[in-house]
Amino acid sequence: MKGTTKLLNPGPVTLTDRVRKAFDAEDVCHREQEFADLVKRVMGKLARVYPEADGAYVPVLLTGSGTAAVEAMLGSLTPRDGKTLVVSNGVYGERAAAILEAQGKAFTMLKSASWLDGIDLAGAEAALAAGGYTHVFTVHHETTTGRLNDVDAIGALCKKHGVPLLLDAVSSFGGERIRFDEWNLEACAATANKCLHGVPGICFALVRESAFESKKTGSSSVYLDLFRYRQEQKNGFSPFTQSVQAMFALQEALRELADGGGWEKRHAHYRTLTAHVMSGLAEMGIEILLESPKAYSSILTSYHLPPNMKYEALHDTLKQKGFVIYAGQGKFSGSIFRIAVMGDLGRGDVDRLLGEIRVLREAR
Numbered sequence: 480m481k482g483t484t485k486l487l488n489p490g491p492v493t494l495t496d497r498v499r500k501a502f503d504a505e506d507v508c509h510r511e512q513e514f515a516d517l518v519k520r521v522m523g524k525l526a527r528v529y530p531e532a533d534g535a536y537v538p539v540l541l542t543g544s545g546t547a548a549v550e551a552m553l554g555s556l557t558p559r560d561g562k563t564l565v566v567s568n569g570v571y572g573e574r575a576a577a578i579l580e581a582q583g584k585a586f587t588m589l590k591s592a593s594w595l596d597g598i599d600l601a602g603a604e605a606a607l608a609a610g611g612y613t614h615v616f617t618v619h620h621e622t623t624t625g626r627l628n629d630v631d632a633i634g635a636l637c638k639k640h641g642v643p644l645l646l647d648a649v650s651s652f653g654g655e656r657i658r659f660d661e662w663n664l665e666a667c668a669a670t671a672n673k674c675l676h677g678v679p680g681i682c683f684a685l686v687r688e689s690a691f692e693s694k695k696t697g698s699s700s701v702y703l704d705l706f707r708y709r710q711e712q713k714n715g716f717s718p719f720t721q722s723v724q725a726m727f728a729l730q731e732a733l734r735e736l737a738d739g740g741g742w743e744k745r746h747a748h749y750r751t752l753t754a755h756v757m758s759g760l761a762e763m764g765i766e767i768l769l770e771s772p773k774a775y776s777s778i779l780t781s782y783h784l785p786p787n788m789k790y791e792a793l794h795d796t797l798k799q800k801g802f803v804i805y806a807g808q809g810k811f812s813g814s815i816f817r818i819a820v821m822g823d824l825g826r827g828d829v830d831r832l833l834g835e836i837r838v839l840r841e842a843r
């Protein structure tokens with residue numbers, strides 16, 4: 480039956496019925512006016528998710544997963560002879576560096592000592608004071624651990640030194656606060672199927688419009704060139720085939736977000752669910768990975784696997800009960816598990832999840 484599995488991985492999310500129905504839409508050609516009109520409506524709604532961005536920032540919609548948006552943002556907006564400071568404390572910061580490497584662009588990798596640490600603010604301050612950077616890149620919500628990075632601090636440094644910030648907001652857009660002017664944000668990359676609760680297939684960058692006027696594309700990619708998309712999407716059209724059904728679903732997901740009171744209400748909902756997960760697991764003696772509950776986003780938390788519990792056993796048992804949890808990546812694989820609360824998920828679902836984990840704990 481549809482909708483009986485609850486996805487607790489960081490996207491794709493469990494769809495609401497409303498979004499699922501929208502996906503089952505009329506067949507439309509992406510070169511017809513009605514599709515262009517749909518795209519323009521979606522662009523308008525995306526621009527208004529954060530009202531303070533509306534007017535100064537424009538969404539550019541691509542077909543692809545979140546990484547496509549990050550790759551397009553870095554490829555198009557960093558100049559070919561520029562240099563980016565990549566401030567990283569996890570898988571997604573490292574992925575951005577790999578993207579710049581593949582694009583043959585200069586960058587400095589500023590890695591925290593461990594993925595358990597916050598981003599290196601002192602290192603960033605020193606690097607920016609020394610100069611020579613055309614952009615700073617960091618990850619807003621580092622999904623590797625669930626840490627909400629201190630972008631207020633990095634953004635303030637960008638503002639102070641006059642260096643534009645490029646942000647991976649793939650797992651935070653629609654669920655956490657984003658400050659545009661204060662962070663000197665040139666663009667952020669995001670996706671339909673995380674906090675926005677759409678289906679996978681569409682990603683986007685929200686870009687300061689003046690970036691398109693004041694410079695030319697740095698892209699060596701034909702497919703992932705934001706400048707070319709922006710030019711054609713002014714009229715709702717795109718250079719290449721878009722994921723038509725996913726666009727209908729995103730429109731409905733954005734309506735649902737607005738009907739529910741916008742990102743701040745969704746954030747509060749996530750916060751409540753996450754606090755419930757965290758306290759329920761703490762009662763069972765399952766400890767968080769990071770130093771404090773405050774280090775986490777509202778969206779995803781990470782836990783040490785108890786000594787007598789294998790990830791596969793936990794995952795497989797919960798899956799049979801209709802819950803898909805998420806493993807650790809890279810050096811955390813096999814030692815942690817993660818729980819995200821995006822999508823169609825309520826307090827009763829979390830109660831059921833905790834009940835199942837309790838049964839497993841007591842069976843040991």
Ligand SMILES: *Cc1c(COP(=O)(O)O)cnc(C)c1O
Nearest residue numbers: 544545546571620622647649650
């Ligand atoms: C999910 C995610 C991405 C993109 O992953 P895709 O699998 O390409 O959608 C990028 N950055 C962060 C922080 C993410 O959580």
